[in-house]
Amino acid sequence: MARNVGLTRYWINFAIPSERPSPSYQIGRGVGVTAFDFEDAKRLVQDQVFQAVPLFEIESVVENVTWDDLEKDHVAKNMGVMVERGVWFPNFWESSFERSQGPAVR
Secondary structure (H helix, E strand, C coil), X not given: CCCCXXXXXXXXXXXXXXXXXXXHHHCCCCEEEEEXXXXXXXXXXXXXXXXXXXXXXXXXXXXXXXXXXXXXCCHHHHCCCCXXXXXXXXXXXXXXXXXXXXXXXX
């Protein structure tokens, strides 16, 4: 049985306030998240990226974003796993080297 059934990949662009409170430096290129639905995606982004800071205004959303849609020089090179539920860009949890080496590196 597939464990990722019912997940959707989202790319969310936020309006960055002029005072740029944290975590705006982390979301300058947007946020990539895979979730059950858009409400779930917003909850994951709140919990994993914004934390105590309220979500910024959402400027745009790309539903069912693919790797081909992503910016290659920074986003694609530094993203997490986009086929599992969670935030995959920014990738806070592991480097692409650590992912390629498997759990023994951690």
